[in-house]
Amino acid sequence: MTTISESRFDALLAADERIEPRDEMPEAYRATLIRQIAQHAHSEIIGMQPEGNWLTRAPSLRRKAILLAKVQDEAGHGLYLYAAAETLGVSRTELLDALHTGRQRYSSIFNYPTLTWADVGAIGWLVDGAAIVNQIPLTRCSFGPYARAMVRICQEESFHQRQGYESLHTLARGTEGQRAMAQDAVDRWWWPSLMMFGPPDATSTHSSRSTEWKIKRHSNDELRQRFVDLCVPQAEILGLTLPDADLRWNEQTGHYDYGEIDWAEFKAVLDGDGPCNRQRIERRTQAHRDGQWVRDAAAAYQAKHGQTPAARGTEGTDR
Amino acid sequence: MTGDLYDLWEVFVRARRGLSHQHVGSLHAPDAEVALRRARDLYTRRGEGVSIWVVPSGAVSASDPGEKEPYFTPARDKDYRYPTYYELPKEVRGL
Numbered sequence: 275m276t277t278i279s280e281s282r283f284d285a286l287l288a289a290d291e292r293i294e295p296r297d298e299m300p301e302a303y304r305a306t307l308i309r310q311i312a313q314h315a316h317s318e319i320i321g322m323q324p325e326g327n328w329l330t331r332a333p334s335l336r337r338k339a340i341l342l343a344k345v346q347d348e349a350g351h352g353l354y355l356y357a358a359a360e361t362l363g364v365s366r367t368e369l370l371d372a373l374h375t376g377r378q379r380y381s382s383i384f385n386y387p388t389l390t391w392a393d394v395g396a397i398g399w400l401v402d403g404a405a406i407v408n409q410i411p412l413t414r415c416s417f418g419p420y421a422r423a424m425v426r427i428c429q430e431e432s433f434h435q436r437q438g439y440e441s442l443h444t445l446a447r448g449t450e451g452q453r454a455m456a457q458d459a460v461d462r463w464w465w466p467s468l469m470m471f472g473p474p475d476a477t478s479t480h481s482s483r484s485t486e487w488k489i490k491r492h493s494n495d496e497l498r499q500r501f502v503d504l505c506v507p508q509a510e511i512l513g514l515t516l517p518d519a520d521l522r523w524n525e526q527t528g529h530y531d532y533g534e535i536d537w538a539e540f541k542a543v544l545d546g547d548g549p550c551n552r553q554r555i556e557r558r559t560q561a562h563r564d565g566q567w568v569r570d571a572a573a574a575y576q577a578k579h580g581q582t583p584a585a586r587g588t589e590g591t592d593r
Numbered sequence: 594m595t596g597d598l599y600d601l602w603e604v605f606v607r608a609r610r611g612l613s614h615q616h617v618g619s620l621h622a623p624d625a626e627v628a629l630r631r632a633r634d635l636y637t638r639r640g641e642g643v644s645i646w647v648v649p650s651g652a653v654s655a656s657d658p659g660e661k662e663p664y665f666t667p668a669r670d671k672d673y674r675y676p677t678y679y680e681l682p683k684e685v686r687g688l
Contacts, residue, residue: 282659296658343638350635357619365597366621423618430639573598576623580600 287488292418295361303487307417308362309378310489315355316373316380318348320554324388325397333391340437341394347434351427358419374559382540383466385548392445392452392459398438400460400467400505406431407501408471416488439508446512460509461517468532469540471498502530597621601650602628604635606642614646622647 283299286292293299322345329345332338356366372378383401388394409431412424445456472478472494484490492500502521509516520533542548599621605614617636622628628647637645656664672678681688 294658296655298659347638350638353620353635354618360601360619367597426618569598572623572627576599580624 287416290488292421293416294418302483304362306484306487307420307489308359308364310484311355311359311362311420312364312369312372312378313380315352315359315369316378317384318352318355319373320380320384320558322348323554323557324384324386324550325394327388328391328394331391332394337441344398344434344437347430351423351430354423354426355420358417358423361419370562374555374562376546376555379544380554381470382543382548383470384554385543385551386462386466387549389462390455390459392442392455393463395438395441395445395456396459396463398434398436399442399508400438400463401470402431402434402438403505404467404470404501406435407497407504411491411497414488414491420489439512442514443512446514456512457514460512460514464516464518465535465539466543468498468502468535469537471495471501473537473540474535499529502532506530599623602632602647603650603653604628604632605646605648606632606636607644608641609643614644617641619650 283293283297283303286297293303325341325348326345329338329341332341356369359369360366369378373380388397406428409424409428413421413428415421415424442456442460445452447453475481475493475495478494481490481493485493506516506521518533520531522531524531543551546552600623601619602622602625603619604617606617607614620628620631620635622631625647629645632645632647636642668674
């Protein structure tokens with residue numbers, strides 16, 4: 275059964291127009307976007323941890339300043355995305371609660387540990403690189419606030435990837451030990467980065483509807499292939515190898531063929547059995563508990579000095 | 594929307610002198626001063642602006658998006674408001 279407002283929604287989609295928060299939309303569209311944007315926001319917030327791990331041990335003041343700026347950007351990206359999710363009628367408190375209780379997920383890539391300084395470089399090059407390939411099409415996604423947040427994020431993310439590549443490039447030309455450290459980091463981050471694009475098209479549960487709704491513009495496997503094709507020549511310039519014996523140029527397809535991804539590992543990490551799942555959530559909830567007195571103080575301040583209740587924003591606008 | 598600790602603010606940034614402030618996003622803050630400071634940290638980390646406005650979200654009144662057609666139709670009906678409506682001699686210059 276199609277209502278009048280839903281046919282308007284369909285017409286907007288068909289015309290490749292953006293849907294804005296106050297437009298009527300199918301409940302399932304709203305729910306899908308909340309799930310996806312929230313997961314994306316949570317990933318930015320949890321994503322601060324693996325790299326934050328190296329802030330106090332960066333090898334130089336320059337690298338430390340760069341890493342601080344990157345981690346600060348990730349906090350910012352989380353906030354842009356939470357604000358975009360909130361335009362769909364969900365509150366910040368609900369979103370954080372869903373993260374803390376495991377009702378909503380974050381990208382499973384952040385459940386891997388950062389064992390050496392070279393991991394910071396590998397994350398920048400590979401993890402942020404994969405994120406960029408995933409995110410660029412989202413700047414054209416049908417939901418206005420999400421698309422606008424992604425434009426800003428993509429602009430900022432490019433520095434993240436370049437600083438990582440530069441750092442790995444420096445290590446790869448350093449001492450034998452530094453080179454080995456860079457290679458080890460790439461060996462550990464390559465496969466999890468390929469998993470960031472999600473399950474293969476044949477088994478992806480959310481894909482077809484999201485494509486119809488123009489939330490998703492390319493399939494998981496298409497984006498994964500794009501990423502592999504970008505990375506192989508970049509690895510050659512680094513002088514590092516990618517840990518895949520099946521990786522080779524295919525004249526027929528004009529793409530690089532790559533080996534079988536260990537989807538059992540992907541599923542295990544997603545289901546909570548990755549190396550750092552528990553640690554990540556524990557640290558997040560601990561930080562939230564530790565911040566309670568700040569929130570209490572600010573709430574008391576607002577009650578005393580803030581706006582009159584009438585001027586308070588509750589609904590939001592077409593952000 | 595319920596259950597949020599702080600008020601919601603809309604953020605507008607003037608990219609450089611001579612341009613108008615443009616909406617860039619929103620944030621939560623307990624008062625205008627904190628909202629401004631957060632807006633600076635969140636939306637101008639790379640020199641994106643020379644001036645910021647924060648406006649309580651509740652203070653924004655908006656037209657109904659569902660009423661787009663009837664609400665804005667009169668403007669489209671009056672094509673004599675556009676310069677291309679007028680037919681002028683081909684040889685005339687400077688108009």
